[in-house]
Amino acid sequence: MLTQFGMSIPLIAAPMSGGPTTPAMVSAATQAGGLGLLAAGYKTVEAIEAEIKTVRAAGIPFGVNVFAPNPLPVDPNDYHAYAAIIQREADQFGLTLPPEPIEDTDKFDEKIALLVDDPVPMVSFTFGIPPGTVIAALRQAGSVVVQTVTTAEEAAQARDAGVDMLAVQAAVAGGHSGTLTPRRPLTPVPLVDLVEQIVATVGLPVLAAGGLATPGAVADVMRAGAAAAVVGTVLLRATESGASATHQAALTNPARTETVLTHAFTGRPARGLRNAFIDAHEAEAPLGYPALHYLTTSLRKAAAAAGKPDYVHLWAGTGYRHATAEATSDILGRLASDL
Template identity: 50%
Template sequence: MPILDSRLPLVAAPMAGGPSTIALARAVAEAGGFPFLAGGYQSPDALAEQIAQARSIGGGFGVNLFAPAPTEIDEDAFEAFVDEIAEEAARYDIVLSPEPVSDDDRLDDKVAMLVDTPAPVVSFTFGLPGASALRALQSVGTTVLATVTTTDEARQAVDSGVNGLVVQGSSAGGHSAAFDPARDPRPLDTAELVRRVKHELEAPVIAAGGVDGPDAVAHLLEAGAEAVSVGTLLLRTDEAGTSDAHRRALADPSFTETTITRVFTGRPARALRNGFIDRHHDAQIAAYPAVHHLTKSLRRAAAAAGDTDRLHLWAGTGWRSARAGSAADIVQWLAGDD
């Protein structure tokens, strides 16, 4: 049985922080793709509400959750980073707190909610679910996926008993799913990683990262993926909740490359290279979610002001092919279904 029950082998990647909306999920499902909701950063109640709406679409859908392992914070390094970016925040009259804030994104509450009101598919990123969470989700009929970025992570995930893998190459937009945020992601082509994982392990694979058109989708399916997950190419669609500043930057020719950075959140993430990344590259620290919480108000203010120089402009290497228009058109184009 296929791991995802959609007509097309095309997945709308979960994109937390705004882009993944119910409108996007609906448009992708109606076009024959498989939609994901982004559970990260949302309260359990808000996520439950989105899930109720996703159920009303009919058909399958997935819910993505963050499962980072707790990290030790070097308080001196954190304070130094606060000093480093204080001037940027001061432009918006924001005073940054030197106290690192840590949380687990209410993972246990979200899992409990998903056990009470099951979703067809739940995927995890940044780490694996605990054994009891995994068992509880599977016992209510949920297919559980783990996002991995290396064959080693893939092996750990398969050994833990998940039903399938989201294999994310280093070309992917947004956060790397790497279990260890301090590890520098090595450049790893998504198709190559899919081939290696399929060679070593018996697990259904959804490939993610770097899609820039239908040929890339076909290439990933040929490499052995059951389906292909697309994020960046949906960011400019009518139904996505992407901020105006982010949309503008994706279409702005003055951005010439993407790069992997920890400056915004303390976790490696691929973004359009901008001034904030360049100015603070040397001072970046691997302290997630403390850096995420630290820079949140600054990034919110930058987004509201249209300040793309201080915003986390998540984008994969295929960003130049991100088109405006309906998500259905993009899904059909990518799947060669038009």
Template identity: 55%
Template structure:
């Protein structure tokens, strides 16, 4: 594929932790767009299996990697937060790891897999790989994209040698791709951010964060984007791996505006409010991936129990507009008239 050579300029954003499935990625391709497999939290072996599954059905897809940019947790802050959440975890019979776990999500192994078995497109989130690492992928024919949240990050991504920029606004659900995770990103309209970055680079831009309708997509394209990426709009699709507890929260009574929080992972991420977020949002320390690994057993136990109050209900600011319908229908609706 060539850069953004798509029938519709609408992309299914990668949603790590379950919502993105091979079926969702294939549905995006069948709609005329493109879907990203989310490599985050998967083993290299599981990622390889998902790539093989998708490749057997389409040759238009991408893979998103968490590029290493660790935020080491302060040991005292970790211990204090562990004590704060212990009762929540124990009610669900979940572990609360005593020793902080710091890792890089098997970065080298996943990068090696994608160099040895190339895919059409690879994007990076959380950090910017070295120019050498980006070149390794480009040398095997892979198009590369960097998630950015500011004009300075966009310049850094371009200087590293990527082909595309994914411009992510704070309205996006789930983790912010900010390179400065010690600070909660300030609210800023997607279109203002796209226009600012478009004025500083010749690289094609994919706009992400708050795209729920055709009007949203049209506005982003008018401000300089070449395509848009959607995530929250697909959470209720039958092809999505969204947990039952997460679906219930999306469909249930209005819980109010989403919140950018560190409560679940130690990194800024936008979520629908629930009991855990409300209780721990203010005290949650910065520290990724240690806080992610600390709360992960509790969140998995809550999801298995159908408990929406102790899982990360990632969602963008427009989550009330999400609909239960096939992913391809949602993507085509957003692309209508573009």
């Protein structure tokens, strides 16, 4: 199914929302023989439309990743208690945080309407499985539809919903987990084992994601039956990366010695470099997405701009030490060197 994308190396640049993935990174990944996906999460419809136009002008295949609604409502009392604590952190930046929970769908319906009216070669979903009518409409428009899953059970659900391919994500992946059940602890199954299990039981092509930062790791998942490997963290310091300077610097800071799963920043499990914010708030943070995401957004942006990494969501997978400051094409070429 990936043959239609003309890939000469089985590598996909992960759609990293919040800034790291840029149209330049998407274009560079595809021009290097792989494939790039734009990240529609947290963007306006107009912004993603403009990014699609930019990449399309290069005349290359690409994809778009969309957050599918899978609400994780926050208890209002828990939100108010946590907001009062986080406001004290925000005071140093002169910020006023949202006093009430903000619950929305990240403009899901509008983004789907755009992608049906102006189709792109690939559309992938994360967080939730969209309705079958949405999947069918995108496929009818000519898009290959991919669903992010984290277990064999989720993979079977996605297959039954009618998707074409699966992005199988291990718990070691950086950024948000695509788990469909964010209230349950993530199960740390090695990616190779997860890929083998899903390839054997579900019968759809698999894109393997999570902790893939070396040529050997990429080769291992390909041998396990993956159709391609998805890499994200290893591209955070790439020439084309839009990650903040604060985030990029933290990846090389010898004092940042581990990644941890946290819901303190967004109310949904995500993996990042351990920092003071996580240490201070993980135990008291409620679950609740996107309410906690909106609660902490302005604080995180202000801290990144001020060069204060201990208040920033330093999303990173376990292979973060392999992130290098060079062109996306060079990084992908090296990752494909053992194939």
